[in-house]
Amino acid sequence: MPLLSVLSLCVQYQSAQGVVRAVDDVSFDLEPGETVGLVGESGCGKSTLGKAIMRLVPTSDGRVFLDGDDVTRMQAGALKASRKSMQMIFQDPYGSLNPRHDVGTIVGQPLSVAGWSRRDIKDRVIELLGQVGLPAEAMRRYPHEFSGGQRQRLGIARALALKPKVIICDEPVSALDVSVRAQVINLLEDLQQATGVSYLFISHDLSVVEHISDRLIVMYLGRIVETGRSEDVWDRPAHPYTEALLAAAPIADPRAARSQARSVLQGELPSPLNPPPGCSFSTRCPYAQALCREERPILRDVSGGRRVACHYDLLKQPAALPRVARVAN
């Protein structure tokens, strides 16, 4: 049985212009000890999905099972009990720590909410600070005395406090300097080795996600367009959108970057208020056919546990399709 199971989850916002489907019919599983990377460009609903799983935003349809219990239908008491199995690391290390509390209070907060005694909290906080590589003296200091990377470590320590089974990492390294990113990523990996926790790792940075993830989920306009094992997706993207995302990832070697033919996405992300008919990527897809603009492709299984939502996926017949917008630069 998967640890976390998301079934046809939908999140809708009512805005002045109409209904926005921020997350639309999303399903996936997360196994114990696994890391699933969730990628997509800004505004595709990946953060909303993470928050919906945590029940920080209301869902309009679908279910989330954690260890077999339906989180979406839980009453307050059961929900509070389930919180210790699932925690979240936030994007902004400056906004996610209350500036008025000292570190001991912040990191110990989940324990205090769970009803631990003051003495146990103190011991556990010292242990946690050690786990994330901060000295025990940090307890009495305030968030503004720490750097961005250190603050994110505090956020990680707080998320780990109750020994959760799942941690939802909402762009945990996006706000950090490149030099600090690797440290935090390595810390997350070490902690996974030590505790066996599962991560849902949300990011728009493919190089980060590829490094840490066992499996990848690619989202576009609130829907999953492709899932699969990380190496498979990375080596041979099946959906044109994934291909474009991978092509947009920076390449370290400038000569290799110049010599490579890259497909560059044209146009902007369509408004989620008024998604295009048919395949939502059809307006920007270099391979789009008439069928793509009329009929929405379902997320179907292809080879080796991969799923893709495309009528003409690139695994099947990549060479046979006309390449419209392939730019050599």
Add this chain to the structure above:
Amino acid sequence: MLTLFFDFVRRFARNRAALVGLFLVLVVVGVAIAAPWWFPRNPLRIVGRPEIWPFMSSRYPLGTDSLGRDIAAMIAHGARTTLLIGLCASLTATIIGITVGATAAYVGGWVDELLMRLTELFQTIPNLIFVLTIVSILGQKIEYVTIAVGVVTWTPIARMTRAEFMSLRDREFVQACRSMGMGSLRIMFGEILPNALPPVIVLSSLVIAGAVLFESAVAFLGLGDPNVTSWGQLIGDGRTLIRTSWYICAVPGLAIMLTVLALNLVGDGLNDALNPKLRDR
């Protein structure tokens, strides 16, 4: 935390006017505290010849009123009344305002609508008339005047608290608290409120000044507590003699003016010290 406090003191001290205000407020507080030792007998007692002008007699440095009561004693004891009403009314207003504003912003939806319409309703009623109505219904006692002033002056605090809560409510540290299952009350008052408090404290300090004025107006109109001296009451008593013995009104008037001015200066200083970003723009 200590460095934060020193920072606060430094920013406050940078504003000279605020230091003058703080000095005046401390003088008034000192007089209020010292009054029972300084003038141990009932200040409403008749002590001498009526209408002695200030500085004419060494026994009554601020003179006597139309009944021959010592004005200095009444000013000193009046300072107690005035400050007590100011502080308690401001506290009442702050508690009501924070509760209403925080609830409206945090709960949102129809609760927000309802509470904000209620706030607007209170704002549309002329303040002084509202105070007079409450006092005349409840009775002429110092506690009721305090409550009345508090009930009238909470609206700006509620609106300010609501605005602060709105901007803090969706911050990630609040989401973190929700994701660990923290209760709404603890989030509102333990997590959000400490961050929302600085601008509210500034408003509360200004409400003290407003409350002093309200109390004076109520006492001037003769609706104050007759058994307690207050500055407004002194002015009210002296108003019939304003042509001849104008000092009876002028002395307490000056006291009110200086106190309110000082409280406003302190409020400005607090604003500088607590909301540095707003000021340095």
